[in-house]
Amino acid sequence: xxxxxxxxxxxxxxxxxxVLDSLAQGFHDGVLRQACIDTGEFVDHERGVASRFPVxxxxxxxxxxxxxxAIELTFxxxxxxxxxxxxxxxxxxxxxxxxGFAVQLLGLSVAASRLRARLLDSxxxxxxxxxxxxxxxxx
Numbered sequence: 001x002x003x004x005x006x007x008x009x010x011x012x013x014x015x016x017x018x019v020l021d022s023l024a025q026g027f028h029d030g031v032l033r034q035a036c037i038d039t040g041e042f043v044d045h046e047r048g049v050a051s052r053f054p055v056x057x058x059x060x061x062x063x064x065x066x067x068x069x070a071i072e073l074t075f076x077x078x079x080x081x082x083x084x085x086x087x088x089x090x091x092x093x094x095x096x097x098x099x100g101f102a103v104q105l106l107g108l109s110v111a112a113s114r115l116r117a118r119l120l121d122s123x124x125x126x127x128x129x130x131x132x133x134x135x136x137x138x139x
Contacts, residue, residue, distance in 0.1 A: 011101075011115040017094040020117050024071055026091035029064035032106045035083070057081060057110060062125055070124035075103075077113030084109070 011017050024030065040053040055078040062070045077100060084107050092105035100113035 007119040009117045011094075011117060014094060014096060017101075017103075020071075021092055021094070023068055023119065024061070024063060024092070025066040025068075027061060027063070027105045028090050030061050030106055031064075032083075032108055033060045033062045033070070035059045035108075037078075037081070054078070054113070055081075057112070059108065060120070060124060061106065068119050069122045070120040072118040072120055072124075074116045074118075075110050075112040075114070076116075078110060079113075080109070080111035082109040083107055 007023075009016060009020055011020055021027070036058045038056045038058075040055060041049060041051045044050045054076060057073075057075040057078050059073050059075075060070060061073065079099070080102070087107045089104040089106060089109075092103065095102045097111060100111065101115070102109070102111040103115070
């Protein structure tokens with residue numbers, strides 16, 4: 001039976017980041033399992049480019065140790081994104097910026113205006129698949 005996790009946290013500053021970082025134990029021994037990027041841009045039926053919302057990124061981080069098996073992170077208003085498979089930033093880092101923040105964890109470096117975290121139960125372990133970001137729910 002899966003653990004019952006329904007905890008959600010909006011990271012708005014260094015204090016709320018410390019709460020998340022503590023729950024994830026610094027993301028130590030974690031893996032960035034999956035990522036889904038939605039640019040919000042698309043080509044409409046008239047072949048014009050349209051945009052619905054700022055760039056969003058959703059990732060699943062699986063954790064090897066500690067009480068939390070996995071965490072879903074949804075970044076909104078993404079301004080900068082780098083994934084470097086050879087890089088492993090531990091412990092994770094959070095830096096406030098004028099229009100949001102910058103986060104570095106595992107092989108991910110992202111600057112965004114908003115971050116929401118959702119703790120996941122043990123059903124999120126293994127080769128899970130991230131569902132596409134729902135355009136009706138911009139996170």
